[in-house]
Amino acid sequence: MEKLRPIKGTQSLYGEAADRFAHVVATFEEVRRLYGFARVEVPMFEQTGVFARTMGETSDVVSKEMWSFESRSEGSVTLRPEFTAGIARAYLSEGWKQYAPMKVATHGAAFRYERPQKGRYRQFHQLDAEVLGSADPMADVELLCFGAQLLDELGIEGVRLKLNTLGDAQSRDRWRAALIEHFAAHHDELSEDSQARLEKNPLRILDSKDPRDRPFADSAPKMVLSAEAEDFFGQVKAGLDAAGVAYELDPHLVRGLDYYRHTAFEFVTDQLGAQGTVLAGGRYDGLIEQLGGPPTPAVGWAAGIERLAMLVDDEVRAGIEAAVLPMGEEARPHAIRAAQLLRGAGIATEIFWSGKMAKRMSRADAAGAGAALIIGEEEIAAGTVQYKDLKTGEQRQLTVEETVEPITDIAAEAMLAEWSQEEQA
Template identity: 60%
Template sequence: MAKIETPQPVRGTQSLLGEEADRFHAVISAFDRVRRLFGFRRVEVPVIEPTAVFARTIGETTDVVSKEMYSFEDRSGDSITLRPELTAGIARAYISEGWQQHAPLKIATWGAAFRYERPQKGRFRQFHQLDAEILGAGEPAADVEAIGLAAQLLAELGLSERSTLHLNTLGDPETRTKWRDALHAHFSKHRAALSDESQSRLDRNPLRILDSKAHQDWPFADSAPGIDDFLTVEAGQFFEAVTKGLDAAGIAWVREPRLVRGLDYYRHTAFEFVTEELGAQAQLLGGGRYDGLMESLGGPHTPAIGWAAGIERLAMMVDAPASERPDAVIVPLGEAGEQVATKVLASLRSQGIAADMAFRGNMKKRMAKADAAGARFALIIGESEVEAGVAQVKDLQSGEQNAIAFDKLAEALRR
């Protein structure tokens, strides 16, 4: 008989158990607490979208769209894509599902996203993101609110002192156009010395050369004209209002003039929380204002700001939460004890008592399981206990043991 080959996980995916899963969900739990504090409503959007949603919003010439998306034709011949990020799907839902009536709308969600890229520390082909957006709000106060939510989340996770907020402005469309032209002229003088990737970006998107990872590009990026030389009065006032709002909220920040967003629909505020603890994957959370995104999908002009954070990356940095432990483990002895134990187990759980049952092995092994589970109490139910209508409740910390009636167990365990 041929040996059946054991299936292996798809490269770039992972399964989580125990502490790893607990860290992952500790991040999600903190996110859910903080979004409620800030009044961000929970939303859910599909994992699959028409490919055009991402081609229009992320940009057809970007690596994500041209190289990294999981796209396929469904049985109707339509091009469908597993989402590489969450914002585009939220924007599509805002336009097509009537969410505009709720503007300004503060929303938050989390879920899986997919990109075909080389797996490395903190980066997977199936990964998970937290996402927060404020849609239909063009005021600087919305930027402060979004960044404040991010800062509070990192504080909840114990990461405030281990991360730094980098902040920049991309200006308004007039600012951005003038700055783009100046960057193109500057980098064109050094075209031959730029990396191959930056040479390909020069005519399409010279802003992206500023955040190039190629060392040979850095001297030219450092000597490039800064955006402050091209800021309109209105754009400068907007950025000043954001920085004053952050100062008032007690959120520390540093100016990072090389922090950019390549796509034209990004305006004004761009920000990242970065750390020095994860090597090359320094960004913990990043976002910005994208006032032109809705129009790229055929919707009305809608000012908006949002951010995303990789759950796996955050989970690598947080302390492991306390292990989940049952309040009690039932140790049944004999057939009669097992029958009654099942009834007692269901009764305790229905009354909010976390309970489990040691149903295998002799008395010693079952008691060892109760102790290994971290339970506070072991409930011993044998034939004599069944006849008397009681369970022997042993405190596994003190060793004290008492007989308690079945209908009084939940009350006794709560004490």
């Protein structure tokens, strides 16, 4: 029988790794709520055309990385490589246009067939936030503030926001034509990839890492913005200044596909080697029109959960607040009853069923418990538990109901102490 193994580029999580993952998602959900972004869900697979039309037929994702297969009834379908295209499709086919402008966010698995590396998997997970139906530059500002606060709440340090403008359609079309003329003059000296991109995706040559391309990318003509595009970018920068979000202008930061407009941005870090982007996005005013819909302004970003989880500084542990220790078979149903009462009161509780008392106490302490409830023959007869404060060592006889308040107080004190340490740090 063939030995079972994980599929290359996938991972299973347990313990602190799973807790870090969950911590990133929980923090995202909390910040999403603060910014008023509604939760949405979209299918994990779509008709292949949804991604091919929105990501560009010649892009690396479409030509090399998509997980596509033939369905018996739907033709070619593809596991989503990202969220934006599926949300745009739903905006058109599910009647979401009536809610515009709409602020939405989601998270979940995505799939790309690429070489696995640090923080990058073939099944990976993304956070995603979008504003659809708003041409206001303040939508860009709010999204950037959302991203900045998320990274701050996660405690990720050393992150820089790189910002650029791709101009409006008029500015971009003029720039694209100038780039094609510039790079065509050096066609034979460009890398093979850049030669292939020259006609359909010349902006991608600007961020090429191939040393053969760098002299021509660095000497390429700069975009000349229209007055309207200049004003739009000025409002974005002024909004970020007002919000206290620092940024660096980066004229080499581009998006290759023609439906991108105006703002492009990346939050980058030097803590992940060459793969330094942790959250990125931009305005894509032409995408929904490319799917067959009416001209619709939109802006959004995405972030990899695995990468963010790697960068969370502090130890993240889903600890407990109380431990229940039954002494003997007769105490076991009483332990279950006590644990359920505490859990019903909002107290994270674990039952440590067996083993020597010292060992069980040690395990409870390691799990983060602030208090232990010991149930033996005397406690069963009296209808009480032996309550022990694991920080002070204090012990007393209490009913289970009477333990709720002191356990809650211990948890609150622990949280205040943690906040105080963070402030001092």
